[in-house]
Amino acid sequence: MEHPILFISIILEKLGLPIPHGPIGNTFLEKLCEPYMTYTWFVMIFLVVVGKLTLSNIEMIPGKGQNFWELLIGGMYDFFNDNMGSELTEKLFPMISTFALYIAVGNLIGLIPGFMSPTSSINTTLALTLIVWVTHHLIGLRAHGVGYIKHFLGPIPVLIPLMLPIELISNVARLLSLSIRLFGNIMAKETLLGILFMLAGAYFAPLPIMLLGVLVSLVQAMVFVLLTVVYFGQSNEHAH
Amino acid sequence: MAKKLSTEMVDLLGNYGHIGFTFVAAIFIGLGGGIYLDEHFFDGNTSPWFTFIGLAFGIGAGFKSLFDILRTPAARTKDKDSEG
Numbered sequence: 001m002e003h004p005i006l007f008i009s010i011i012l013e014k015l016g017l018p019i020p021h022g023p024i025g026n027t028f029l030e031k032l033c034e035p036y037m038t039y040t041w042f043v044m045i046f047l048v049v050v051g052k053l054t055l056s057n058i059e060m061i062p063g064k065g066q067n068f069w070e071l072l073i074g075g076m077y078d079f080f081n082d083n084m085g086s087e088l089t090e091k092l093f094p095m096i097s098t099f100a101l102y103i104a105v106g107n108l109i110g111l112i113p114g115f116m117s118p119t120s121s122i123n124t125t126l127a128l129t130l131i132v133w134v135t136h137h138l139i140g141l142r143a144h145g146v147g148y149i150k151h152f153l154g155p156i157p158v159l160i161p162l163m164l165p166i167e168l169i170s171n172v173a174r175l176l177s178l179s180i181r182l183f184g185n186i187m188a189k190e191t192l193l194g195i196l197f198m199l200a201g202a203y204f205a206p207l208p209i210m211l212l213g214v215l216v217s218l219v220q221a222m223v224f225v226l227l228t229v230v231y232f233g234q235s236n237e238h239a240h
Numbered sequence: 241m242a243k244k245l246s247t248e249m250v251d252l253l254g255n256y257g258h259i260g261f262t263f264v265a266a267i268f269i270g271l272g273g274g275i276y277l278d279e280h281f282f283d284g285n286t287s288p289w290f291t292f293i294g295l296a297f298g299i300g301a302g303f304k305s306l307f308d309i310l311r312t313p314a315a316r317t318k319d320k321d322s323e324g
Contacts, residue, residue, distance in 0.1 A: 162300075165297045165301075166297055166300045166301045166304050167301075167304070169266055169269050169270050169273070169297055169298055169300075169301035170262075170266050170301040170302070170304050170305045170308075172269050173262055173265040173266035173269050173301060173302075173305065174262070174265075176261075176265035176268070176269060177258055177261035177262040177264075177265040178258075180261060180265070181258060181261045219253060219257075222253065223253055223257050223258065226253070227258060
């Protein structure tokens with residue numbers, strides 16, 4: 001199915017840059033101009049600019065913008081603190097909160113006509129998931145050293161040959177489930193919206209799906225962050 | 241009240257919202273690993289065996305992740321009860 005109009009792609013095409021016509025470009029420049037790449041940069045620029053505009057002069061009595069960010073960041077900080085302890089939160093708060101903001105804005109931006117969710121490409125979600133997955137192993141190795149392997153051996157020494165493959169498989173399954181859940185939900189939303197726009201856009205057919213899309217976007221961002229926090233907390237704990 | 245309700249909702253979603261995907265992903269990774277061992281590592285000499293062993297381990301891993309999900313929130317509420 002041909003994707004609906006994406007305005008960044010049109011601007012880039014007018015500027016003479018090669019836009020890939022399939023999902024994957026051939027040359028390096030085409031790969032850089034794929035829609036999910038350009039919209040990822042768009043979301044990054046959006047977050048930086050909005051942050052700069054609202055937080056350029058921080059005051060004791062917060063205005064509208066600062067109030068919003070204080071509520072959001074404060075809420076996330078408390079939530080991380082509850083779920084993975086203050087030590088890890090101090091270290092990893094910037095990373096996880098950036099993920100949360102990026103995924104939430106990236107999901108929601110696809111609801112506006114002319115935009116596309118960068119998270120509706122498996123490349124984006126797999127990249128995010130790989131970072132989380134590698135980080136949670138690094139946290140475990142750092143906290144327990146070689147003893148981190150006890151997390152994968154199960155409770156009883158006799159059952160090690162049985163438990164080791166099972167634990168390894170279920171650990172790798174985290175990689176797959178975390179990335180495919182986000183990708184699948186957001187791609188389904190995007191595709192459904194695109195089809196409804198094409199079939200009956202004049203009769204406001206996509207409106208109910210847009211309402212559901214807002215819900216799905218926020219819930220998926222929340223679930224991704226929550227699972228990230230839970231994994232980090234688990235690998236930091238002692239093996240049971 | 242509303243805040244308490246929403247945090248509870250987030251907890252439930254995070255704990256139980258990923259059961260289906262994790263279960264399926266575990267089975268597929270087990271099966272895929274078994275097929276890879278059969279076809280590429282042993283060149284098809286052991287053909288059905290590692291596929292089935294991998295499938296069994298995958299299903300085991302799926303159920304293990306289910307039990308993990310069941311155990312985690314229960315343990316957490318117990319901690320909270322003993323604190324308060």
